[in-house]
Amino acid sequence: MTSQKLLWGLLLTVVMAGAAASLVVKSWDDKNTGELAINPFMKGTLAEITTSKAGKPYVLAFWSYNCGICVREMEVWRQVKKEFPEFELVMVTTDSIENKPRISQVLEQEDMQRFENWAFSDPIPARIRNAVDPKWRGELPRIHFYDAKGAMTVHMGMAKKQDVLAWYTKQETERL
Amino acid sequence: MTQNKFIRISFILLAALSFGSTTAVASDSKKKDKPAWDAIAVHSCPAGTTKPSPHCAPTVAGTFAEDGRLWLAWPNDGHVYVNSTTDNGKTFSTPVKVNTQPQSIDNNGENRPKLAIGPQGDIYLTYSIHAKKKYTGDVLFSRSIDGGQSFSQPRSINDGKSKSSLRFESIAVADSGEIIIVWLDKRDLFQAKATKTPYPGSAIYYIKSNDRGESFTPNSLLEHHTCECCRTAIDLDERIRPVIVWRHIFDGARDHALIRFDDNGLPGNLQRTSVDNWAIESCPHHGPSISIDNNNIYHLTWFTSGTVRQGPFYARSSDQGASFDHIVEIGADGAQAEHPFVLSESGIVYAAWKDFGDDKTRFRIMTSSDQGMSWSAAKVVATSADKSDHPLLVAKDGRVFATWRTADAGFRIFDITGE
Numbered sequence: 035m036t037s038q039k040l041l042w043g044l045l046l047t048v049v050m051a052g053a054a055a056s057l058v059v060k061s062w063d064d065k066n067t068g069e070l071a072i073n074p075f076m077k078g079t080l081a082e083i084t085t086s087k088a089g090k091p092y093v094l095a096f097w098s099y100n101c102g103i104c105v106r107e108m109e110v111w112r113q114v115k116k117e118f119p120e121f122e123l124v125m126v127t128t129d130s131i132e133n134k135p136r137i138s139q140v141l142e143q144e145d146m147q148r149f150e151n152w153a154f155s156d157p158i159p160a161r162i163r164n165a166v167d168p169k170w171r172g173e174l175p176r177i178h179f180y181d182a183k184g185a186m187t188v189h190m191g192m193a194k195k196q197d198v199l200a201w202y203t204k205q206e207t208e209r210l
Numbered sequence: 211m212t213q214n215k216f217i218r219i220s221f222i223l224l225a226a227l228s229f230g231s232t233t234a235v236a237s238d239s240k241k242k243d244k245p246a247w248d249a250i251a252v253h254s255c256p257a258g259t260t261k262p263s264p265h266c267a268p269t270v271a272g273t274f275a276e277d278g279r280l281w282l283a284w285p286n287d288g289h290v291y292v293n294s295t296t297d298n299g300k301t302f303s304t305p306v307k308v309n310t311q312p313q314s315i316d317n318n319g320e321n322r323p324k325l326a327i328g329p330q331g332d333i334y335l336t337y338s339i340h341a342k343k344k345y346t347g348d349v350l351f352s353r354s355i356d357g358g359q360s361f362s363q364p365r366s367i368n369d370g371k372s373k374s375s376l377r378f379e380s381i382a383v384a385d386s387g388e389i390i391i392v393w394l395d396k397r398d399l400f401q402a403k404a405t406k407t408p409y410p411g412s413a414i415y416y417i418k419s420n421d422r423g424e425s426f427t428p429n430s431l432l433e434h435h436t437c438e439c440c441r442t443a444i445d446l447d448e449r450i451r452p453v454i455v456w457r458h459i460f461d462g463a464r465d466h467a468l469i470r471f472d473d474n475g476l477p478g479n480l481q482r483t484s485v486d487n488w489a490i491e492s493c494p495h496h497g498p499s500i501s502i503d504n505n506n507i508y509h510l511t512w513f514t515s516g517t518v519r520q521g522p523f524y525a526r527s528s529d530q531g532a533s534f535d536h537i538v539e540i541g542a543d544g545a546q547a548e549h550p551f552v553l554s555e556s557g558i559v560y561a562a563w564k565d566f567g568d569d570k571t572r573f574r575i576m577t578s579s580d581q582g583m584s585w586s587a588a589k590v591v592a593t594s595a596d597k598s599d600h601p602l603l604v605a606k607d608g609r610v611f612a613t614w615r616t617a618d619a620g621f622r623i624f625d626i627t628g629e
Contacts, residue, residue: 100318101493102345102438130597157597157617160546160566169520171513171548173494190515191490 070138070147074155075126077165083124084184091205092122093198094178098129099140101174103192108144110195115148118202126152128159128172181205256620262286262305264293265620269322269599272613272623274606275331280623281358283323283335284615288312290323290337292358298611299623308352308361314340316347316377319549319600320441320495326381326389332422333358336367336381336391346375349393353423367417369429372397376415378497380444382452388475389419390452391426392442398434411459412438416452418475432469432477435459441497447471447530448506455483455498455510462489466498466512468531481531484523486516496549503554507581510534511550511561522550524561526582536583541565541574543588554581555605558628561585562601562612571598573614575626591624592616 097104115121127137131153141147156162163170177189179201255266264270267284274280279294289312291305316338323337333354338347350364368376374397381391395415402409414436417426437457447453451471458467466483498512508527525534541547546566553560559578564571570593577586594616602613612624
C-alpha cells in the first residue's frame with residue numbers, strides 16, 4: 035500500500051468513525067455504537083447472565099487491560115474455541131466502560147471480538163465485586179466455570195488450556 | 211454546548227482517531243510496534259473547577275516539605291503537574307508542568323506519580339509511563355532544586371544496559387540526603403525468555419544518589435522473582451537505612467518480602483514478612499505499605515487471599531523485620547476493605563483504607579496509641595458515591611492528614627490527628 039493510499043484510507047476511516055460516533059453521543063454506554071459490542075456490566079448483571087444461560091455449560095472470565103496475565107490467558111480461550119467451536123465464553127473486563135476505546139483495542143488486537151464482551155459500568159467497582167463475591171478485591175484473572183445445572187466453580191489466576199479442555203470435555207460428555 | 215458534552219464528544223472523536231490509526235497500523239505490520247496506549251481517559255472535574263487541577267486528576271500524591279508546605283504530584287492529560295498548598299487544600303499554588311511532551315502516564319491507584327523532599331528542600335519526582343511494547347514501561351525521574359519553580363526534563367532511570375520494562379517505583383530520601391528509588395524490573399525475565407529459561411515474575415532493582423539526583427548508581431538487583439503488578443513500599447530505619455517491602459514469589463506463593471539495607475548501604479537478607487500461602491498466577495494490583503516509627507517498630511499493611519488468611523492485614527515488627535506479630539485484619543466489620551495504608555507519627559499509628567458501605571465508597575481509618583498492639587474502632591473520614599482514588603496519609607510535626615481525590619468532591623485533605 036502506498037503511503038498516499040494509506041493516508042486516504044486513514045482519513046476515510048476517521049471521518050466515517052467520526053460520523054458514526056457523532057450519532058451516538060447520547061448513548062455512550064449503548065452497545066450499538068457501530069464499534070465492537072461491549073455491554074455494561076453492573077451489580078445485577080452476573081445474575082442476569084446466569085439466568086439467561088441456564089442449561090448449558092459456559093465460562094465467564096474477568097480480565098483487565100492492566101493485567102498482563104489476563105491478556106496472555108486469551109490465547110487459551112482462542113485455542114479452546116478452535117477445538118470446540120461451540121465453546122461459550124463470556125469476557126468481563128473490570129476496566130470501566132468509559133475506557134471502551136482501549137478495551138476494544140485490546141480485544142481486537144487479541145482477536146477476542148467473537149466472544150461476548152462486557153465491561154464494568156459503575157463508578158464504584160467494589161459495588162459490582164461485592165455482588166459477584168464479597169471476598170473478591172479485584173485480583174485477576176478470575177474465572178467462573180458454570181456447568182449445565184448452573185453449579186459454578188471459581189478459578190483464581192491464569193487458566194491452563196488442558197484444564198479448560200478437560201472441564202469442557204467432561205461437560206459435553208455429561209450432556210450426552 | 212456544555213463542557214461535559216464537549217469532553218464527551220472530543221473523547222469519542224479521539225476514540226475514532228485511535229481506531230483509525232490502529233486499523234492502519236494493524237494492516238501493515240500486524241501486531242508489532244503498536245502505538246503506546248492512549249493514557250487519555252475521561253476524568254471529570256467537580257463543579258467549579260477546571261483543568262489542570264488536582265481536583266480533576268485521577269490520582270494525587272502529597273508530601274510535606276520542612277516548611278509545612280504540602281507538595282502534590284498529579285497527572286493530567288499526559289503531563290505530570292506539581293503544585294502545593296499551605297492551607298490544607300483551600301488554595302493551591304500555580305501548577306508547574308513537568309514533562310513538556312505528553313506521555314502515557316501510569317495513573318491508576320496502584321502506580322502514580324509521586325514525590326519525595328530532600329533535606330535542602332529539593333523536590334524529587336518519579337513516575338511510570340507505558341512504553342511502546344505492550345505491558346512494558348519505563349520509570350522517569352525529575353527534580354526541582356529551585357523550590358518547585360521549575361523541574362528538570364524527566365529522564366529514564368534505566369541505565370540502558372539491558373532491554374527491560376520498569377514499573378511500580380517507590381522513592382525515599384534519608385536524612386543524609388541520599389535518595390533511593392526501587393522498582394519492579396523485567397530485564398531478567400526478558401533475558402530468560404530469550405534463552406527459553408523459566409523465570410517466575412519480575413525482579414526488584416534499586417538505584418541511589420548522593421548528589422541530589424544529579425547522578426545515580428548503576429541499576430542494581432535487589433531480588434529476583436517478585437510479583438509483577440503490585441506497588442512497592444519503602445521507609446527508612448532510623449531515618450537512614452532503606453527498608454523495602456514488596457509482593458514476592460516464594461515457590462509460587464505471592465506473599466510479602468522485606469529487605470533492610472545495612473550500615474554500609476548494602477541490602478541485607480530477604481525476610482518473608484508473613485506466610486499467607488497465596489499460590490496464584492495473578493495480578494492482585496494490591497501492594498503493601500510500611501511505616502517505621504521513632505522507636506524503630508516496623509508497621510506493615512498488606513493484602514492477601516492465601517490459604518492462611520484472606521483480606522487486608524496489619525502487623526508489626528520490633529526486630530527490624532525479622533518477625534511480625536499482632537496481625538489484625540483491617541476493616542473486617544465492613545465489605546470490600548481494600549488498599550490499606552499505614553503511617554506512624556508521634557506515637558500514634560494510623561491505618562487507612564477504603565471499603566463499600568451504605569452503597570458508597572468509605573474512606574476509613576483506625577488508630578493505635580500502643581505501637582500497633584491494640585486498635586481503635588474504625589471511623590469513617592469521608593464517603594463518595596463516585597469514582598475515587600486510593601486512600602493516602604501524610605504527616606508533618608505530629609499532625610496527620612488523610613488525602614483523597616474523588617470525582618464528585620475533587621481533592622480533599624482531612625486533618626485526622628489523634629482521631
